[in-house]
Amino acid sequence: MTVAAPVKSLTIAVIGNPNTGKSTLFSALTGMHARIGNYPGVTVEKKIGTIHHHGVTLNLVDLPGTYSLSPRSLDEMVSVDVLLGRQPDVGEIDAVLCIVDASNLERNLYVVSQVLDVGLPTVLVLNMWDVAQSRGIQIDVDALAQRLGIPVLTCEAHRRTNIAAIKSALVAASKQTTRTPLRLFPPEFYREAEALRTQTTVGENVLPDFLLERLLLDAGGYVEQWQSKQHASELPTQLTAARDRLKAAGCRIPAVEAKVRYAWSRQLLTGVVQQPAERPVTSSDKLDRFFTHKVWGLAVFCLVMLTVFLAIYVAAEPLMTLIEDGQGFIGDTVGKWIPNGPFRSLLVDGVIAGVGGVLVFIPQIALLFLFIALLEDCGYMARAAFLMDKLMVKVGLSGKSFVPLMSSFACAIPGIMATRVIENRRDRFVTILVAPLMSCSARLPVYVLLIGAFIPDLWYGALRGLTLFAMTSLGAIVAIPVAWILKKTFFKGETPPFVMELPSYKWPSPRIVLSRVYDRVMSFIVRAGTLIFATNVLIWATAYYPGDHAEERRLQAEIASQEEQRNDAAELKEAVNRESQRLLETSYLGRAGRAMEPVFLPLGWDWRIGVGVLASFPAREVIISTLGTIYSLGGDVDAENQELRSALQAATWPDGRPIYTIPVALSVMVFFALCAQCASTLMIIRRETNHWGWAAFTFAYMTILAYAGAWLTYQIGQWWM
Amino acid sequence: MATTKLNRLTQGQTGIIRDVQGDDGVAIRLLEMGLTDGEPITLIGAAPLGDPLEFSLRGYRLSLRQSEAERVEIDLPH
Numbered sequence: 103m104t105v106a107a108p109v110k111s112l113t114i115a116v117i118g119n120p121n122t123g124k125s126t127l128f129s130a131l132t133g134m135h136a137r138i139g140n141y142p143g144v145t146v147e148k149k150i151g152t153i154h155h156h157g158v159t160l161n162l163v164d165l166p167g168t169y170s171l172s173p174r175s176l177d178e179m180v181s182v183d184v185l186l187g188r189q190p191d192v193g194e195i196d197a198v199l200c201i202v203d204a205s206n207l208e209r210n211l212y213v214v215s216q217v218l219d220v221g222l223p224t225v226l227v228l229n230m231w232d233v234a235q236s237r238g239i240q241i242d243v244d245a246l247a248q249r250l251g252i253p254v255l256t257c258e259a260h261r262r263t264n265i266a267a268i269k270s271a272l273v274a275a276s277k278q279t280t281r282t283p284l285r286l287f288p289p290e291f292y293r294e295a296e297a298l299r300t301q302t303t304v305g306e307n308v309l310p311d312f313l314l315e316r317l318l319l320d321a322g323g324y325v326e327q328w329q330s331k332q333h334a335s336e337l338p339t340q341l342t343a344a345r346d347r348l349k350a351a352g353c354r355i356p357a358v359e360a361k362v363r364y365a366w367s368r369q370l371l372t373g374v375v376q377q378p379a380e381r382p383v384t385s386s387d388k389l390d391r392f393f394t395h396k397v398w399g400l401a402v403f404c405l406v407m408l409t410v411f412l413a414i415y416v417a418a419e420p421l422m423t424l425i426e427d428g429q430g431f432i433g434d435t436v437g438k439w440i441p442n443g444p445f446r447s448l449l450v451d452g453v454i455a456g457v458g459g460v461l462v463f464i465p466q467i468a469l470l471f472l473f474i475a476l477l478e479d480c481g482y483m484a485r486a487a488f489l490m491d492k493l494m495v496k497v498g499l500s501g502k503s504f505v506p507l508m509s510s511f512a513c514a515i516p517g518i519m520a521t522r523v524i525e526n527r528r529d530r531f532v533t534i535l536v537a538p539l540m541s542c543s544a545r546l547p548v549y550v551l552l553i554g555a556f557i558p559d560l561w562y563g564a565l566r567g568l569t570l571f572a573m574t575s576l577g578a579i580v581a582i583p584v585a586w587i588l589k590k591t592f593f594k595g596e597t598p599p600f601v602m603e604l605p606s607y608k609w610p611s612p613r614i615v616l617s618r619v620y621d622r623v624m625s626f627i628v629r630a631g632t633l634i635f636a637t638n639v640l641i642w643a644t645a646y647y648p649g650d651h652a653e654e655r656r657l658q659a660e661i662a663s664q665e666e667q668r669n670d671a672a673e674l675k676e677a678v679n680r681e682s683q684r685l686l687e688t689s690y691l692g693r694a695g696r697a698m699e700p701v702f703l704p705l706g707w708d709w710r711i712g713v714g715v716l717a718s719f720p721a722r723e724v725i726i727s728t729l730g731t732i733y734s735l736g737g738d739v740d741a742e743n744q745e746l747r748s749a750l751q752a753a754t755w756p757d758g759r760p761i762y763t764i765p766v767a768l769s770v771m772v773f774f775a776l777c778a779q780c781a782s783t784l785m786i787i788r789r790e791t792n793h794w795g796w797a798a799f800t801f802a803y804m805t806i807l808a809y810a811g812a813w814l815t816y817q818i819g820q821w822w823m
Numbered sequence: 824m825a826t827t828k829l830n831r832l833t834q835g836q837t838g839i840i841r842d843v844q845g846d847d848g849v850a851i852r853l854l855e856m857g858l859t860d861g862e863p864i865t866l867i868g869a870a871p872l873g874d875p876l877e878f879s880l881r882g883y884r885l886s887l888r889q890s891e892a893e894r895v896e897i898d899l900p901h
Contacts, residue, residue, distance in 0.1 A: 170855040174848050206883050209857050321846045356846050360854035377882075390884070396871045488886050492872035495888075501875075599852040600875060601891060604884035 111159040112276040113193060115185055117217060118201035119210050120167035121481075121605040123229045126614050127201055127259040128164045131268065134617065136164070138625050142191065145527065145792050146180045147625075150192075155269040160276070162199070163192055166525075169209075171216040172316060172359075173324040177527050185220050186310055196276040197223040199268075204234035204241060204256065205606075207375060211367040212360075220312050221283040223275040224252045227268060231256040233606070237384070240376040249370055251281070260611040283311070286362045290351050294318055294344045301337060302329055318344060319359050386481075386606040393485050403489050406482070407508060410473045414466045414512040415543060421465035429458030442655045447646055448639075456638035459721075460631040463515050463782065468623050470509050470516040474523070475618040479610035483523065484602060491600060497582050498589035500524070500600055503533040507581075510540035511574075514783045515630075518790055519622065526598035532588045534790055535800055538783050539577035539584065541775060544723045547741035548774045549573050551726060555747040556767035569768075576775040580807065633785040641720040641781065645691060654681045679736040686731050691717055705773070705809070706766040706816040708755065715773065722779040765819025769812040777808035825899045830876065830892035832866035838897030839863055849891055857881045858895055 118124045129136070132151025139148045149164040165181045173179040180189065187194040198217055202210035207228070217224060226247075228234075234241065247254040253271045257264045285292065295314040302309045302317070309317070309329075316325045318341065330337050345355045393399050433450040440446040477483040483505070491501030502524045510517030517537045524530040549570055557569050657678045664674060686692050695713030702712040710732045718725040726746075730739035733749040753761045778784065778801045788797040832838055840862045843853045857880060858864065867877040867884065875888045 169852075172851060172855070174851075206881075208881050209883060212855060212857070320851070322848070323851075356851050357843065357854060357859070360857070360859045364857060364859050390877075391868070394868060394870060394877065400871050484886070488870050488875060488877070489872075491888070492870065492874045495874075596848055597890075599849040599891060600886065600888045601849070601852045601856055602886045603856075604877060604886050606884075 111161060112196040112273070113161045113163065114197050114199055114272055114276065115163050115165055115195050115222075116199045116201065117165045117181065117185070117213065118167060118229075119169055119203065119213060119603075121603060122167070122201050122203045122210065123259045123614075124167055124201045125164065125618075126611070127227065127229060127257065127268075128162065129617050130259050130262045130265050132162055134620065136621075138621075138628070140792050141180050141189065143792075144177050144180055145530070145790065146177050147522075148191075153269060153272075155273055158273050158276075160269070160272055163195075168213060170213055171220075172320045174320070174322075175324055175527055179324045179328075182312075182316070185217070185222065186312060195222055197225065197272060197278075199225050199227065199272060201227045201229050201257075204228035204231050205237055205239055207241070207371055208364070208367050211370065212363050215284055215286065215363045215366055218250075218252075218281075218284045219286075219315070221280045223278040223281060225268070225271045225275050226250065226252055226254045228254065228256045229259050231263075232258050232261075233608070238378045242374050245374045246370070249374065260614055284366070286366050287315075287358070288351070288353055291315075291318070291348060291353055291358075294348060297344070298340070301333060301340060304332065317341070318348075319355055321345065321356055384606065386608075389607045390485075390604070393482070394488065399485075399489060403486065406477070406486070407505075410470070410477075410505075411508060411512065413469045413473060414509060414516065418465040418469050418512070422462050425458060425461050425465070429454060429461070442658065444646070444651075447651075448642070451646070452639045452642035455642070456635045459638045459782070460627065460634050463513070463626070463634075464623055466513050467516045467519065467626055468619055470512075470520060471619045471622040472615065474505065474520060475615040476610050478523075478618075479608075479614050481605045481607040484604050487602065488604065497585045499529055499533060499585060500526070500598070503529060506533055507537060507540060507578075510537040510542065511578075513542050513544070514538045514540065514780065515626075515786050518783070518786050519626065521790065528589070528593040528595060529598060531791060531796070532585050532593055534787055535588060535796065535803075536581040536585050538778050538780065538787075538800060538804060539581040539776065541574040541577045542780075544721065544780065545573075545774055547723050547726055549771055550741040551729075551743075551746065551750075552767045552771055554742070555750050556762055556764055569771075573771050573775050576772065576811075580776060580811075584803075584807075630782075630786050630789045633789065634782045637720070637781045637785060645689065645717070647690070651685065654678065654685060657681055675736070676734075679731070679734045682731050682736065683734045686713070686728070704816070705769050705812045706763070706820070707770070708753075708761050710753070711761075711766075711770060715770070715779075718774075719777075719779050720781040722774055722777070725774075763819075763823065765816050765823060768819055769816035772815045773808045773812035775808075776804060776811045778804035827897060827899060828893050829864065829878075829887070829895035829897050830889045832864075832897070834866055834868055836899075837863050837865040838899050841896040841898050844894045844896065850894060853887075853891065853895065856885060864895075864897065 116124065116128055128151060132153055136149050136151040140146070141148050146166060151162045151164070153160040153162065163184060165184060168181060171182055173182050183189040184192050185195055185198065200214045200217055202214060214226065228241065228243070243254050243256060253275060255264055255268055255271055257268065295311070295318050298314050298317055299309065302314070313325055316323065317329055320326060326341065348355060393402060433454045436454065437446055437450050440449065474483065477486065486505060487501030489501065490504040494501050494503050505523070506517045506520040509520055514537045517540065518534050521530050521533045524533060553566050553569050557566050559566060657674060661674045661678065692713055695716055696709045698712055699709040702709065713732060714725045714728045717728040726739060726741055727737035729750070730746055731737045733746065735745055735749060739746045750762050755761055784797040784801055787800055788794050826841060827838070829838065840858050840860055842860060843850050843858055862880055864878050864880040867879050869876050875886045876892055878885045878887060
């Protein structure tokens with residue numbers, strides 16, 4: 103063995119426009135094993151992959167796809183901070199990998215020119231080379247590299263061409279020192295930027311040239327907001343004066359930046375790129391005419407959305423049942439080997455059920471992201487936003503919120519995860535906060551039970567159907583004013599630009615699609631799954647303790663031995679059900695339900711309904727089994743159970759009046775329609791917003807809304823009846 | 824040459840960009856996407872509900888809302 107040179111670890115930032123195949127190239131370079139996390143204090147996903155190439159370790163940092171490096175928010179500032187080595191959890195950057203769409207170089211080079219102003223060694227990859235070729239675009243790669251003074255490579259990331267060459271180019275580039283920034287602006291601009299340096303210096307902390315330029319260029323941008331906060335009074339006036347002086351000198355901000363950089367880009371490409379004078383009408387253009395057609399476009403859209411919805415609502419069902427059965431089987435098997443007691447309950451009802459409670463979401467997440475990845479990769483996703491934008495603008499959101507909200511009708515968890523397509527932070531947060539109002543599939547059993555028991559079967563079942571429809575629509579209708587209020591209060595600000603590229607249609611690549619699904623599922627398990635699991639175990643503990651379970655265990659053991667002797671254990675089973683009822687009534691939960699009866703009375707509920715509702719805060723479907731236990735039928739009842747329906751119909755107040763009237767049934771359903779009774783949803787909100795506060799806020803506003811809605815329903819119903 | 828706003832183009836019509844009004848986030852984004860003075864831009868069509876609009880410029884397709892397109896002054900060549 104030779105003397106090993108010290109293994110050097112280099113850090114590379116990967117940047118490019120959206121729709122350039124950046125993430126495809128990233129996974130082609132780094133394989134499937136990227137570390138995913140969050141940058142502190144923002145909602146930007148941090149993705150780092152590692153390459154070992156000829157004894158050098160390269161850490162690739164995947165930055166969010168962007169058209170420019172002029173940050174307007176804290177989230178957008180992350181990419182700039184990473185490039186400048188100002189992001190402490192990433193450290194110094196050794197080189198930049200810029201990826202551009204070879205069939206659309208002129209616009210893609212805009213952000214490249216900004217990157218070149220940072221002054222780091224840079225490698226340029228012309229991706230989608232095949233698309234450029236098919237459109238008759240000829241690019242002289244060597245001439246381009248020479249003019250730019252950086253290595254330029256071609257690539258078809260989905261076919262993994264030229265990957266080794268790109269790795270070598272990155273290693274070679276990382277060994278270089280810094281390069282001279284492009285500096286495309288007139289000298290007076292740089293004089294004004296330099297003049298800002300003394301004003302923005304705090305002690306040893308000097309702003310790098312790039313940030314001084316951004317401070318001057320981005321009127322109202324993030325750098326200006328941040329620096330104005332630090333140097334309270336004088337900076338804004340100085341900036342305005344400097345911009346006025348530049349305007350007088352024929353260098354009007356902000357227009358000058360686009361003018362200068364696009365002129366550079368065009369000049370750079372003159373003689374390097376040959377393309378047909380008339381852009382030929384491609385099949386993509388023809389498809390686009392069809393997909394955005396007034397009639398056919400909307401018809402195709404409805405069909406596509408219906409397919410996606412049915413896939414997550416219906417097709418995921420058997421897979422979810424399989425996971426639940428598997429969990430039950432493993433629980434039973436493990437249970438046989440361990441004596442009945444708190445440890446067995448912890449293992450079976452806490453740990454195994456907790457893991458099952460995480461895994462059960464995977465079919466819906468995987469199926470939804472399969473469709474999202476397909477639609478994104480073929481270019482339809484942007485058209486979906488294009489088609490639905492006008493509708494969503496009415497509630498203050500944009501077309502990009504449509505798919506996440508629609509998915510939330512199946513389950514809010516994949517729906518909230520899907521909000522990552524919304525770049526604007528305010529739009530994304532409002533979408534996340536109203537998503538749990540959409541009527542998810544877990545609310546259905548509650549409606550089925552109560553409608554079946556209390557809504558009269560009039561007009562050939564139409565009344566029941568109408569009630570179900572009303573309950574399912576309620577959340578979406580309430581979401582409209584909620585979104586509007588959120589937009590006017592916590593998330594007010596200038597309307598974010600909708601300005602969106604409509605990428606060309608192409609056949610989706612199976613590899614890209616599958617790797618994205620894998621990515622999303624893993625990210626769910628690692629980042630949210632752990633939280634959901636911990637919550638599940640905690641919930642188990644609160645329901646198990648502090649009761650004395652000895653009598654219940656004795657009865658269960660007796661049933662087991664009776665069944666072994668093939669005796670009828672019906673009486674014993676009833677005794678167990680009565681014992682479970684007693685345990686529930688004396689548990690903290692049961693006591694809380696009784697203590698809170700005055701709170702439930704205005705809604706028309708007795709303490710039993712109260713206990714059922716309280717028990718279902720971690721997961722709304724739990725109310726069915728809780729009501730089963732309360733009415734001594736055991737927890738193994740479902741929404742179609744006739745005994746449970748009869749028990750509810752027969753339940754009375756101490757003075758003999760029936761508890762469940764139509765207004766009471768409606769008030770319970772309205773409560774479930776509007777309440778955030780799903781711990782897993784709250785955990786995913788915490789993950790996606792990167793803050794506990796928004797999970798707490800969602801819980802609070804939805805609980806208040808649910809209480810108010812249930813109260814109104816009951817009071818109006820009483821008056822009506 | 825007549826001067827008008829980008830949202831006034833008829834389907835298939837091409838205008839030459841004159842200016843983008845304002846200096847807020849929308850204006851900056853429009854500039855970044857390549858809507859600089861002197862560039863030709865063509866209206867491809869509108870979404871089925873009438874908004875947003877689809878344009879073609881610099882060899883790619885861009886979607887803008889009516890309110891955004893209204894900020895762009897264009898010249899109509901005769």
